[in-house]
Amino acid sequence: MGAVAAVVMSASTFAGSAQFAAASVLDAGGTIVAAIAAAIFLNARYAAMGVTVASLVPGGRLRRFLSSQLIVDESWALSGRSGRFEWPILAGAGLLLYVVWVGSTALGTVVGGLLEDPNALGLDAAFAALFLALAFPYLRERRALLAASLAVAITLSLTPVTPAGVPIVAAAAACLLGLRR
Amino acid sequence: MSDVWIVVVVVGLATVLLKASGPVFLGRRNLPRRVEPVVMLLAPVMLAALVTTQTFGGDGEVSIDARVPGVAAALTATWRGVPIIGAMAIAAVVTGLVRVLG
Numbered sequence: 086m087g088a089v090a091a092v093v094m095s096a097s098t099f100a101g102s103a104q105f106a107a108a109s110v111l112d113a114g115g116t117i118v119a120a121i122a123a124a125i126f127l128n129a130r131y132a133a134m135g136v137t138v139a140s141l142v143p144g145g146r147l148r149r150f151l152s153s154q155l156i157v158d159e160s161w162a163l164s165g166r167s168g169r170f171e172w173p174i175l176a177g178a179g180l181l182l183y184v185v186w187v188g189s190t191a192l193g194t195v196v197g198g199l200l201e202d203p204n205a206l207g208l209d210a211a212f213a214a215l216f217l218a219l220a221f222p223y224l225r226e227r228r229a230l231l232a233a234s235l236a237v238a239i240t241l242s243l244t245p246v247t248p249a250g251v252p253i254v255a256a257a258a259a260c261l262l263g264l265r266r
Numbered sequence: 267m268s269d270v271w272i273v274v275v276v277v278g279l280a281t282v283l284l285k286a287s288g289p290v291f292l293g294r295r296n297l298p299r300r301v302e303p304v305v306m307l308l309a310p311v312m313l314a315a316l317v318t319t320q321t322f323g324g325d326g327e328v329s330i331d332a333r334v335p336g337v338a339a340a341l342t343a344t345w346r347g348v349p350i351i352g353a354m355a356i357a358a359v360v361t362g363l364v365r366v367l368g
Binding site for chain 1: 332
C-alpha cells in the first residue's frame with residue numbers, strides 16, 4: 086500500500102481495525118473483494134453503535150451526518166462510561182483521535198519506508214498482537230468469547246483449502262451465535 | 267485505478283455510511299432486537315479471524331513459526347494490562363529474536 090493511499094484511508098476510513106484488516110488481507114495475497122468484505126464486516130458494528138447514540142446527536146441532517154463520523158470504538162466506549170451516553174465526550178474524544186490518527190499514519194509511512202523488510206523485525210506478529218489487544222475487551226463476555234473461538238476454528242480449517250482472505254470472510258458466520266437466546 | 271485505491275474508496279464510503287446510518291436515517295428508532303446481538307458480535311469475530319491468519323497463516327497452509335511465541339507473549343502482556351503499543355512491541359521483539367536465533 087502506497088503512502089498516499091494509507092493517509093487517504095486514515096482520513097476517510099476513520100476506523101483503524103478495518104484499515105489494518107484490509108491491508109492484512111491484501112498483503113496475504115487475498116482478492117479486493119475479500120479485503121473489502123473483511124473491512125466492512127468489521128465495521129458493521131458502527132451501525133449498531135450509531136443507533137445507541139442516535140437520539141443524542143444534535144443539529145439537522147447534515148450536521149448529524151458529519152458528527153456521526155466521530156464515532157469510533159474508543160470515543161464511543163469513553164462516552165458511555167458513566168452508564169449513559171454523553172455526546173460532548175464522544176465528539177471531543179473523536180476529534181482528538183482523528184487528528185492523532187491521520188498524523189501518525191503520515192509519520193508511519195515515512196518511518197515504514199526506511200525499513201527494508203518489516204516482517205524480519207517481527208512486525209507481522211505485532212499486527213497479530215494489535216488485533217488481539219483490540220479483541221480483548223469484547224472477550225470478557227461469554228458469548229463473544231464463544232463466537233470468537235468458533236471464528237478461529239473456521240479460519241484454521243479453511244486456510245489450507247481456500248484462497249487467502251476467504252477464511253476471514255467465512256469466519257463472519259460465527260456472529261450468527263448472536264441469534265441464540 | 268489500482269486495487270489498493272478501489273479498496274480505499276469502497277471501504278471509506280461504506281464506513282461513512284455505516285456510521286451515519288443510525289443518527290441520520292434511523293433517528294430515534296432502534297435496530298430489531300434480534301439483529302443487534304449479531305451485529306455486535308461481528309467485531310470480536312472478525313478480530314479473532316484476523317489474529318488467526320496473522321499468526322498461523324502462510325502460503326495456503328497453517329504454519330507454526332516464530333510468530334507464535336511472539337503473539338503468545340503479547341497475549342500474556344495484554345492479559346496483565348499492558349497497553350496496545352507495548353503488547354505490539356513485545357510481539358515484534360520476541361518474534362524478531364526467535365528469527366535471529368532460530
